[in-house]
Amino acid sequence: MSLPSPDHHPSTAPSRRPRAFPGSGLAKGLAVTLRTMTRKSVTAQYPDAQPDLPPRTRGVIGLFEENCTVCMLCARECPDWCIYIDSHKETVPPAAPGGRERSRNVLDRFAIDFALCMYCGICIEVCPFDALFWSPEFEYAETDIRELTHERDKLREWMWTVPEPPALDPAAEEPKEIAAAQKAADKLAAQQAAAAAAPPPADNAADTTGEET
Numbered sequence: 001m002s003l004p005s006p007d008h009h010p011s012t013a014p015s016r017r018p019r020a021f022p023g024s025g026l027a028k029g030l031a032v033t034l035r036t037m038t039r040k041s042v043t044a045q046y047p048d049a050q051p052d053l054p055p056r057t058r059g060v061i062g063l064f065e066e067n068c069t070v071c072m073l074c075a076r077e078c079p080d081w082c083i084y085i086d087s088h089k090e091t092v093p094p095a096a097p098g099g100r101e102r103s104r105n106v107l108d109r110f111a112i113d114f115a116l117c118m119y120c121g122i123c124i125e126v127c128p129f130d131a132l133f134w135s136p137e138f139e140y141a142e143t144d145i146r147e148l149t150h151e152r153d154k155l156r157e158w159m160w161t162v163p164e165p166p167a168l169d170p171a172a173e174e175p176k177e178i179a180a181a182q183k184a185a186d187k188l189a190a191q192q193a194a195a196a197a198a199p200p201p202a203d204n205a206a207d208t209t210g211e212e213t
């Protein structure tokens with residue numbers, strides 16, 4: 001076996017590239033500068049100019065507390081385990097005499113640690129009661145990492161920055177909920193009309209007759 005000669009080694013072989021003219025690199029650089037300086041800038045002067053973000057940007061999560069039933073689904077599905085929920089049970093008296101007492105969960109604490117959150121959106125997707133929403137707000141950097149755990153009051157504040165949902169497609173099928181609500185409203189109206197048209201009870205009728213004689 002023969003070793004390759006040092007003359008044929010790639011690192012020692014003479015270069016075949018044509019020699020550049022002196023100053024051609026400078027001319028190329030200036031050409032690039034001239035070409036790009038006439039184009040529209042794609043950088044933004046943040047924070048002097050606010051970025052034009054898409055409406056559904058994942059900035060921060062807002063909590064609409066009234067919708068939360070403390071089902072714990074979001075905390076269980078969060079891959080980062082950064083949702084903290086505490087609650088207790090309360091007994092609700094029966095709505096009508098003879099009814100059964102019920103128990104309900106009352107929220108004591110709801111917090112999200114945005115130092116751990118990876119903005120995957122799973123919590124928002126899985127919430128069955130529309131209690132979590134994306135807000136495009138992103139300016140909540142902190143110098144103390146502990147401040148990135150947002151408690152329920154702060155999460156509620158973010159709700160006011162959640163954009164309105166897009167308009168419904170006019171050609172879309174009517175949601176089942178609207179038909180069900182309309183049916184319930186019609187039934188209630190029919191019951192009220194029947195109650196108004198019914199004759200007064202016999203006692204009232206007798207009292208009225210007695211007053212007249």
Ligand code: SF4
Nearest residue numbers: 078117118120121123
């Ligand atoms: S966005 Fe993802 S990581 Fe962040 S709190 Fe929700 S589920 Fe957890």
Ligand code: SF4
Nearest residue numbers: 068069071072074127
């Ligand atoms: S999934 Fe929704 S309703 Fe359930 S605990 Fe989370 S925010 Fe509340």
